[in-house]
Each structure stands twice: as C-alpha cells, then as structure tokens.
Amino acid sequence: MNQKILDQMKNNFLKTNPIFTTPKNVHPLEQRIVLKNYQVIDPESIIEYIAKDGYQSISKALKMTQEDVVNEVIKSKLRGRGGVGFPTGLKWKFALEYESDEKYVICNADEGEPGTFMDRHILEGDPHNNIEGMMIAGYAIGATKGYIYVRAEYPLAAARLQKAIYDAKELGILGNNIFDTNFNFNIEIRLGAGAFICGEETALMESIEGKRGLSRNKPPFPAQIGLFEEPTIINNVETIASITSIITNGGEWYKKIGTEKSTGTKVFSLSGKTKNNGIFEIPMGISLREVIYNIGGGMKEGSTFKAAFTGGPSGGVLDETHLDVIIDFDSLVKYSSIMGSGGIIIADQNNCIIDTIKHFMEFNADESCGKCTPCREGTTILYNMLDDITKGKSSMEDLEKLKHLAHVVSSTSLCGLGQAAPDPIFSAIRHFYDEFVDHIKHKVCKAGVCDMPVTKGGE
Ligand SMILES: Cc1cc2nc3c(=O)[nH]c(=O)nc-3n(C[C@H](O)[C@H](O)[C@H](O)COP(=O)(O)O)c2cc1C
Numbered sequence: 001m002n003q004k005i006l007d008q009m010k011n012n013f014l015k016t017n018p019i020f021t022t023p024k025n026v027h028p029l030e031q032r033i034v035l036k037n038y039q040v041i042d043p044e045s046i047i048e049y050i051a052k053d054g055y056q057s058i059s060k061a062l063k064m065t066q067e068d069v070v071n072e073v074i075k076s077k078l079r080g081r082g083g084v085g086f087p088t089g090l091k092w093k094f095a096l097e098y099e100s101d102e103k104y105v106i107c108n109a110d111e112g113e114p115g116t117f118m119d120r121h122i123l124e125g126d127p128h129n130n131i132e133g134m135m136i137a138g139y140a141i142g143a144t145k146g147y148i149y150v151r152a153e154y155p156l157a158a159a160r161l162q163k164a165i166y167d168a169k170e171l172g173i174l175g176n177n178i179f180d181t182n183f184n185f186n187i188e189i190r191l192g193a194g195a196f197i198c199g200e201e202t203a204l205m206e207s208i209e210g211k212r213g214l215s216r217n218k219p220p221f222p223a224q225i226g227l228f229e230e231p232t233i234i235n236n237v238e239t240i241a242s243i244t245s246i247i248t249n250g251g252e253w254y255k256k257i258g259t260e261k262s263t264g265t266k267v268f269s270l271s272g273k274t275k276n277n278g279i280f281e282i283p284m285g286i287s288l289r290e291v292i293y294n295i296g297g298g299m300k301e302g303s304t305f306k307a308a309f310t311g312g313p314s315g316g317v318l319d320e321t322h323l324d325v326i327i328d329f330d331s332l333v334k335y336s337s338i339m340g341s342g343g344i345i346i347a348d349q350n351n352c353i354i355d356t357i358k359h360f361m362e363f364n365a366d367e368s369c370g371k372c373t374p375c376r377e378g379t380t381i382l383y384n385m386l387d388d389i390t391k392g393k394s395s396m397e398d399l400e401k402l403k404h405l406a407h408v409v410s411s412t413s414l415c416g417l418g419q420a421a422p423d424p425i426f427s428a429i430r431h432f433y434d435e436f437v438d439h440i441k442h443k444v445c446k447a448g449v450c451d452m453p454v455t456k457g458g459e
Contacts, residue, residue, distance in 0.1 A: 034245075037126040038122070060247055092233055118269050120157055150192065209228060213367060274346045292346060309424075315337055320409050330333060
C-alpha cells in the first residue's frame with residue numbers, strides 16, 4: 001500500500017457509490033469526532049473507511065518525525081478517556097524517550113464499569129479508526145506490536161476488530177514497510193474474561209502475559225516498564241479513536257474544542273430514568289442539565305429527577321443543585337464526583353441512594369483482585385455496613401465508622417479499584433445526608449426500596 005493506491009481506492013469507490021449521509025439521530029448539541037463514522041459507514045468495509053479518508057492520518061504521520069507526532073498530540077491537550085484524564089501526549093513522550101528494542105501499544109477495551117457502553121459502540125461502529133490510531137501511536141513511540149484487550153462479552157466488537165485487522169493486513173496497511181517506509185506494525189486481539197480489575201492497566205498487562213489479573217505496584221509506570229517489561233503505552237478506546245482527527249486537523253484545531261483544561265469531545269453513555277438513553281458525543285463543558293433535559297429528552301413520564309450517578313461504581317452522586325455544573329475532568333471533582341470514563345445514570349424518586357451505592361460496593365467487593373488487604377477486606381466490610389443501613393440495623397455511630405473505614409480503604413489500597421471504591425460513599429454522605437438520617441434514625445426508606453420497618457412515604 002502507498003499513498004497513490006490509497007487515493008485511487010478512495011476515488012474509485014466514490015465515483016460509483018452514493019455520498020455518505022449523516023445519521024438522523026445525531027442531536028444538535030453533538031459534535032462527532034470519535035463517532036465521525038458511526039452509523040455512517042459499514043464498519044465491516046475497509047473500502048468505505050478508506051473512502052471517508054481512512055488511513056490518510058497514518059500516511060500523514062509517517063511523513064512526520066516521531067517527535068512531531070507526539071508534539072501534535074501534546075498540543076491537542078488530549079487527556080485519556082479511560083477515567084483518570086492523564087495527558088496522552090505526555091504518556092507518549094515518556095514511552096518515546098525510553099530506549100528499547102521492543103515497545104508495545106495497548107488499546108484498553110475492557111469497559112467493565114456498570115452503566116458504560118461507549119467503547120463498545122466506538123469499536124463496533126468504526127473498528128478501523130482504532131486500528132489506525134494504534135498504528136499512529138506505535139509509530140510515535142517506536143513500537144512494532146499492539147494489543148487490543150477486549151472483554152469477551154463484546155463478541156461483535158471483537159469480531160469486527162478481527163475482520164478489520166485481517167482486511168488491513170490483506171491490503172498491506174498493517175504489516176511490514178507500511179506506506180513504503182521502514183515502519184512495521186502488527187495488532188493482536190486478547191479477550192478479557194469479564195473481570196473489572198483487568199481494565200486496570202497493570203492487571204491488564206498481567207492478563208495479556210497469561211497470568212492472573214492482579215495489579216502491580218506503580219512506579220514503575222507502564223511507559224517505562226510495561227508489558228513483558230518493555231516500555232508500553234496503554235490508552236483507552238476513545239483516546240485512541242481521537243488520534244486520527246488530531247493528526248489530520250492538528251492539535252491546535254482540537255484544543256479549541258471543549259474547555260481549556262479538558263479539550264475535545266467526550267462520548268457519554270446515558271442510562272436510567274431519562275426518556276432517551278444511549279450514547280452521544282458532545283464537546284467537553286456541557287452542563288448536566290443539558291444532558292438530561294435536552295439530549296436525554298427529560299425525565300420519563302412519572303419520574304422526577306433525584307440524582308445523577310457519574311463515573312460508575314467508583315464515581316459519585318449529584319443532586320438537583322448540581323444540574324448546572326459542567327461536565328469535564330475537573331468540574332465534577334469539586335462536588336465529590338468525577339466524569340470518569342463517561343457513564344451517567346439518572347435516578348428518580350423511586351431510587352434509594354444508599355441502596356444504589358450498596359450495589360456499587362457489592363460490585364467492587366466482588367471484583368477486587370484480592371492482592372491487597374485494604375481492598376480485599378475493606379470493600380466487603382463497607383458493603384456489609386451499607387447493607388446494615390438499608391436494613392435499619394445501624395446507629396449514627398456506625399455512620400462515623402463507615403466514613404472512617406472508607407478513608408482507610410481509599411488511602412491504603414494498592415490500585416485505583418480500592419482507592420476509588422469508597423468515593424460514592426463520600427459523595428452520598430455529602431449530598432444525601434438526610435437520606436442516611438432517615439434510614440438510620442427514623443428507619444425509613446422514602447424511595448420504598450429498602451426493607452425497613454416503615455416504607456414508602458416515610459412517617
Ligand atoms: C479497576 C479499574 C478498571 C479500569 N477499567 C478501565 C477500562 O475498562 N478501560 C480503560 O480504558 N481504562 C480503565 N481503567 C483505567 C486504566 O487503568 C488506565 O488508566 C487507562 O486505560 C489509560 O488510558 P487513557 O490514558 O487513555 O485513559 C481502569 C482502572 C481501574 C482502577
């Protein structure tokens with residue numbers, strides 16, 4: 001494959017085929033960068049991807065130096081979409097600077113958080129865009145091998161990726177001497193077995209290495225000592241899916257979208273009690289109110305807004321006083337919540353906050369890898385304490401003990417799972433303290449969810 005053939009393929013296809021149309025369900029507030037081809041092209045057709053300027057970005061990147069590609073990503077101020085928001089360009093710079101004969105690129109498509117389904121749609125809708133993004137990352141840091149770690153519960157995403165890799169190899173896009181240069185790159189898929197911990201970058205690498213998914217100590221960070229002890233960059237699906245547009249249009253273009261510190265767009269998955277649920281891509285900085293009442297179409301018939309759970313089982317919960325807070329990496333943190341990877345779950349009057357965070361804690365306790373004591377033991381004890389509250393068996397003194405243990409677990413756990421598992425507790429106590437008092441002192445669950453002596457409606 002070379003530039004001339006790529007252009008010819010594109011032009012020949014466009015001569016005989018209709019122009020692509022934008023899907024009708026794109027909301028006016030949306031700006032589609034990551035989802036540029038979603039429901040526009042046939043995801044199983046490499047030629048349709050090429051017709052939409054596919055593989056032009058890697059071709060452009062290969063004409064740049066590795067440093068220039070990294071600098072373009074730094075300029076864009078893109079921050080990782082896997083939840084933490086670490087600057088992507090900086091991560092690439094570290095990996096480029098470490099000298100090694102072998103380096104790796106990993107695309108993290110584990111997506112195990114309840115209420116999140118963005119990455120699944122991104123991969124199912126446009127697998128080639130991720131392959132191209134990984135190729136650019138590989139070239140930028142000097143890697144020749146990439147892995148996509150997809151959860152096995154996403155068989156369609158895995159099958160489409162497999163086909164895309166096969167087709168790209170057949171056309172000589174993946175493989176050796178890509179675009180007549182000395183850049184070689186290959187990609188393999190690894191299926192995860194449905195463990196949330198395997199989304200954590202170090203546990204994920206253990207899993208690819210064929211070991212049990214247990215997190216490693218950090219430092220060293222993966223950019224220095226990663227997969228098979230080689231420098232490795234691991235990025236989320238959406239992060240990688242943003243790369244082709246950044247290389248095509250430039251970092252300056254990208255950084256003008258969104259907010260100053262959270263540039264670009266973000267794909268969210270909305271679920272719960274709003275009329276419209278699903279995924280959408282908006283510039284960073286749109287308020288929760290717009291998400292719920294504009295994009296989400298408002299609350300379902302008979303539902304009144306009570307709370308928004310953001311950032312999944314390690315995130316937080318917001319009430320109606322936060323509706324005008326904008327959603328980006330930094331704003332929600334001020335209100336004891338996070339944007340996380342982009343899952344938003346909307347609750348109404350029939351949802352009990354304590355019961356919901358109890359289920360989040362149950363999830364974290366189940367998914368703890370067990371390597372460190374605070375997380376292994378602590379998440380289960382926290383779950384039991386929350387369970388007691390939902391059964392009317394707690395005192396206000398127990399609430400103090402709950403807070404204390406939550407602090408211990410978050411400050412002493414080895415990895416992000418245990419460190420963030422107690423966060424919904426802090427956030428719920430801050431914003432829904434009365435609901436704790438109702439359950440503990442008055443033995444009432446006003447939502448009518450918990451098995452209390454007094455049920456719906458209260459006293
Ligand atoms: C328990 C746990 C699960 C995680 N799951 C995922 C995941 O499914 N996908 C993901 O991209 N990042 C996940 N992360 C974050 C990764 O460790 C890592 O920060 C991310 O893949 C880096 O990519 P980014 O810089 O593009 O965000 C998880 C972290 C923890 C602690």
